[in-house]
C-alpha cells in the first residue's frame with residue numbers, strides 16, 4: 001500500500017536508469033503521485049515500452065523518456081537541462097543508474113575500473129551538478145542517491161561497484177552540506193537484495209534466497225515497491241529535516257558475508 005503525498009502533486013522528477021528494475025517502479029510510483037517524470041536509460045526498448053504504458057493512461061506531457069548513456073556526461077546533463085526546461089521546474093533528482101557487473105579483482109583492467117565508476121559514481125555527481133541550479137529554486141527539493149548495503153558490508157567480486165557505492169555516501173554527505181544552504185536535501189538509499197526481474201533471473205538461486213532470509217531480521221524479501229516508498233518519503237515534505245543520511249532498507253540484514 002503506497003501513501004499519497006499531496007505535496008508531490010505536479011512536482012517534477014528526474015530519474016536515471018528508469019527503464020527497468022527499481023528505477024521503473026519509481027517512475028510508475030512518482031507518476032501515480034501526480035508528478036511530472038522524466039527518465040533516461042541505456043535500454044531504449046524498455047524505456048520506450050514503459051513510456052508507452054504511461055502515456056496510454058496519462059496526458060503525454062506528464063512523462064518523458066530519452067535513451068542516454070550516463071557515461072556521456074554531456075548527454076546526461078543535456079537530458080536533465082531539457083527536462084527541467086520542459087517542465088519549467090525540477091524538484092527531485094533520483095540518481096538510480098547502476099551497473100552491478102561482477103568480476104574477480106585479478107581480472108579488473110584500468111578501463112573496467114573507470115567504466116564502473118563512470119556509471120556508478122560519476123553520473124550521480126554530474127547529474128546533481130547540472131540539477132542543483134533548478135532544485136535551488138524550489139522551497140523543498142531533494143536528491144536521492146542510490147547506494148547499496150554492500151557499501152557497508154562489502155561483497156566478493158565487486159570491488160569497483162562496492163567502492164563506487166561507498167563513494168556515493170561520501171558524495172551525499174558532501175553535497176548535503178553544500179546544497180543545504182539553498183534548501184536542497186541530499187540523501188542516500190542503501191537497499192539490500194531487492195527482488196527485481198533482473199536479480200531474480202541472474203542471481204536469486206534457491207540457496208541464495210534461503211541464506212538471505214536466514215541473515216535477515218525480517219523474514220521476507222525486499223520488493224522494488226518497498227524501495228520506491230522510501231524514495232517517495234525522501235522526495236516529500238514529510239522528510240523536510242532529513243539530509244546527509246545513508247538509509248539502509250535491507251530488512252535488518254546481518255553483517256555476515
Ligand SMILES: NC(=O)c1ccc[n+]([C@@H]2O[C@H](COP(=O)([O-])OP(=O)(O)OC[C@H]3O[C@@H](n4cnc5c(N)ncnc54)[C@H](O)[C@@H]3O)[C@@H](O)[C@H]2O)c1
Nearest residue numbers: 017020021022041042043069070096098146148191193194
Ligand atoms: N536490486 C538490488 O538488489 C539492489 C541492491 C542494492 C542496491 N541497488 C541499487 O538500486 C538501484 C536500482 O537497482 P536495480 O536492481 O533496479 O538496477 P539495475 O541494474 O537492474 O538497473 C539499472 C538501470 O540502469 C540502466 N543502465 C545501466 N547502465 C547504464 C548507462 N551507462 N546509462 C544509462 N542507463 C544505464 C539499466 O539499463 C537499468 O535499466 C541501483 O543503483 C542499484 O545499484 C539494487
